[in-house]
Amino acid sequence: MLHFQTFIGGIFDTNAYLVQAPGGNILFDAPTGASDWVQDLAVRPDLLLITHGHVDHIDDAAKIKRIFKCQVGFHPEGIPLITDPNFFKKLGFFLEPEPVQPDFFIEETPETEFCGIAFRVLLVPGHCPGSLCFYSADHDLLFGGDVLFAGSIGRTDLPGGDHELLLRGIHEKILTLPDNTMVLPGHGPRTTIGEERRNNPFLR
Ligand SMILES: [Zn+2]
Ligand SMILES: [Zn+2]
Numbered sequence: 016m017l018h019f020q021t022f023i024g025g026i027f028d029t030n031a032y033l034v035q036a037p038g039g040n041i042l043f044d045a046p047t048g049a050s051d052w053v054q055d056l057a058v059r060p061d062l063l064l065i066t067h068g069h070v071d072h073i074d075d076a077a078k079i080k081r082i083f084k085c086q087v088g089f090h091p092e093g094i095p096l097i098t099d100p101n102f103f104k105k106l107g108f109f110l111e112p113e114p115v116q117p118d119f120f121i122e123e124t125p126e127t128e129f130c131g132i133a134f135r136v137l138l139v140p141g142h143c144p145g146s147l148c149f150y151s152a153d154h155d156l157l158f159g160g161d162v163l164f165a166g167s168i169g170r171t172d173l174p175g176g177d178h179e180l181l182l183r184g185i186h187e188k189i190l191t192l193p194d195n196t197m198v199l200p201g202h203g204p205r206t207t208i209g210e211e212r213r214n215n216p217f218l219r
Pocket of ligand 1: 161
């Protein structure tokens with residue numbers, strides 16, 4: 016069983032997950048306050064994997080990279096959102112996250128490895144361009160970002176959003192995972208693929 020801890024931070028109650036993997040510690044997403052949280056745990060993240068570039072998931076990313084000298088990875092389509100300090104201001108948001116530069120890019124791939132854990136990386140746009148989900152078949156876990164929630168799906172009214180595209184991605188890439196897969200979403204409680212397949216009203 017994989018050991019992980021959850022943090023909820025920022026004005027949108029965004030989840031971050033810290034995974035103690037055999038080859039190091041992986042932090043998924045960096046909401047406001049994640050940096051202090053990780054410091055309090057006295058666990059050093061070796062890797063920060065960003066599911067997508069929305070401001071609530073990256074607010075502490077630059078700070079975490081600076082403090083822990085960890086490697087930061089995200090999908091290339093996240094570049095404008097994550098590395099341009101004015102991206103959100105131009106859209107009329109008052110938020111101005113500190114930009115962070117990637118150490119590597121993450122592409123969709125059937126199998127790769129992060130800190131000794133095998134992951135399938137799924138590109139599921141529609142909520143946001145370059146939105147990634149990280150699936151561990153060995154541990155029946157999906158770090159899902161803002162793609163699929165307990166009883167809901169990601170909003171598609173933000174720039175680059177596309178409802179049909181999101182639904183297609185969920186049906187083709189997410190609901191095809193085993194029912195017992197635990198989904199760790201970017202907001203709200205955890206759920207399972209089976210539960211959402213049966214009861215999620217957005218997937219009927
Ligand atoms: Zn989002
Ligand atoms: Zn979010």
